[in-house]
Amino acid sequence: MAFFYVNDNPQPSGEHEVHESGCIWLAKVKSKTSLGAHQNCFTAVQTAANIYGNVDGCAYCCSACHKK
Secondary structure, eight states: EEEEEESSOTTSOOOOEEEEEETTTGGGOOOEEEEEEEEEEHHHHHHHHHHHHHEEEEETTGGGGOOO
8 A cells, every 4th residue: 555645736737636655746745635545546546536626646656547
């Protein structure tokens, strides 16, 4: 299991990015919400969608869930 976070600040295109703990891009996020432990990025993205609606996985650490 891995821990995931969602960026509280949306990308310029409007979506909030989901990151796995340890992602190099997560270190640059100023405000984030913990999504807890998940088996994969798919359930983490689903959890984040319940908070923000418009979400996407990070291209670096959640590439399987990166759609935009």
